[in-house]
Amino acid sequence: MVTSKDVAALAGVSQSTVSYVMSGSRSISPETRARVEEAMRELGYHPNASARALAGRRTHVLGLVVHVTARTELAGVLPFIETITAAARERDYDVVLVTADEGRAGLERLARRGIVDAFLVMDVTRRDERVETLAALGLPTVLMGRPDDPRGLHWVDVDGGRAGELAVEELVAAGSETLVVIGEPIGAPSGEHRFIADFEVGAGRAAERADVAAEVVRPPEPGWPGVLAIRDRLVRGGGVRGGIVARTPRVAERVLHLLIEAGFDPARDIGLVAMCEDDVAQRLRVPVTNVSADSRQHARRAVDALFAQLRGGAEPADPQLVTPTLTRRATTSARRVRRPARG
Amino acid sequence: MVTSKDVAALAGVSQSTVSYVMSGSRSISPETRARVEEAMRELGYHPNASARALAGRRTHVLGLVVHVTARTELAGVLPFIETITAAARERDYDVVLVTADEGRAGLERLARRGIVDAFLVMDVTRRDERVETLAALGLPTVLMGRPDDPRGLHWVDVDGGRAGELAVEELVAAGSETLVVIGEPIGAPSGEHRFIADFEVGAGRAAERADVAAEVVRPPEPGWPGVLAIRDRLVRGGGVRGGIVARTPRVAERVLHLLIEAGFDPARDIGLVAMCEDDVAQRLRVPVTNVSADSRQHARRAVDALFAQLRGGAEPADPQLVTPTLTRRATTSARRVRRPARG
């Protein structure tokens, strides 16, 4: 095994100089730096992680806690993982994926044995058991998702209230006078996520302000004939224009198919706004107006917050809510009649 | 931080005794052991992973390399991850999930920096680039999936040839005289996996032996009307009974729906055998006869092989192919007429 001692010998410097060249924590003359780096290259040197962690009290590994269940849509998680891994590598950190199977005990082991020195936790629910464990461990931690009681931990989440408002305001501006928000299917987690609750509240608030009727429904899985009834209600009575808010890409896709199948033109007869990633909204059979928060940006924010803590006690004072944006596409642009677009 | 020194002091023994109590690598009197364990409990001791790795030249971490792409069906990977993690923990090993995004360079870093001391690689293709990298690294490694040239690395894979034979033999026994094997959809990886290639060869071989016509098709995604044509061909001409082999659960589900929709009774009119997990086969609209290899068993085999290497040079002499089994369900049991069941 090639050690920093070998590098030092070949470069004709002391071992500590080699260390300082790597960490950059003290100034090195260009010539020395060059000689050391050359020696490293020549020997194919890789610093030993254990030794570094032991001496430096820092593992340079962060634990990314992903609650993988059979339900998990990997596609949605992937951009997060990629962004986080890349951002970590930029700071010379490795990422270990912690699957939830070991639960709280797993987090304890990882922390106490000094395998990781920070946690990034995805998909945190309102009363997530892990929050307490993590708070007790005292390692730098960022939660993705807002718990009711963060216990002093830093969290980052998309502003659900704003997302709901945006969706409803857009439909209203496009002429809808009665709205249905289609949420998570029955059986799926719903009340557990702060974002979802806030979304519904925000949607309701905006509907009230605009004086339009709004209702939240959860479709039964999987046959899901309920949407037909919803559609009928939305268009019945002639003259009353309906609008649909789809809380998830799945719902959006489904609604779109059903509307088209039933002979509607989603761009004209019924407004539709979906909460989903831009690329998904773009690729549906009809481009769907959508509300989204870029997940890469979201993830980067989380990592930045984490490294701020790692560098030394940045308090969770910085904005923790990510503001979503609305992108107008076909499903709300055709009927823009009664009110101004920025109503 | 509580160290083994603290434990030693409290238990009134030397630090090395504490170490030996943990490793079990030398005999300790019951009383001493009890005192030490009590002290550990009292102090809430957790051995420091870096120190242990540095002194012991073993990280007690294994890298589980999962090639996560947007296409990845997480549901299928999950039992593997769970089984592997559990089996590793039993041996006091932690698992870090290595996503493929960093590719070969990532594996190098993990190995050279001494972050992991073994690799378990999932979903290995016939000419997987990673195989060469891994062989060069020289760490204990088990590949899940059989490369054309394993470079001396241990691999574990399901016997695809046998799987194909089993499926065809069952259909023939159930009276099919012409067969269609429906493989991966166009666009999905197909020729890359040894298992799939062997499956088709095995199916062809069995068909030839039984003197029935067989053909392999790949459905186009996503509308997939092709199956209708297949169905028509299978039932046309009266009297010639058809059989379908579905290579994946998705295909099986699809075929089943289409057959039922078209007014066929899959248990009577057309034989169907799917390559998929038992629980999936069981839960389809009609229980489908299936060929499977239990993934937990498969995973456990891989882990066992890995720890055999870790303990010291077990050569890849043990059986590396996992034999699949067929479970007869509704879709082949109704028409068992012409030949004996074990034909």
Add this chain to the structure above:
DNA sequence: GTGAAAGCGCTAACAT
């Protein structure tokens, strides 16, 4: 059956 002591390969004061 148990202890003492020498490292494992780094980092980070403290030197100069």
Add this chain to the structure above:
DNA sequence: ATGTTAGCGCTTTCAC
């Protein structure tokens, strides 16, 4: 701008 040195918390010879 660089070198010296004392650990980090464990494992593992030796010794008894």
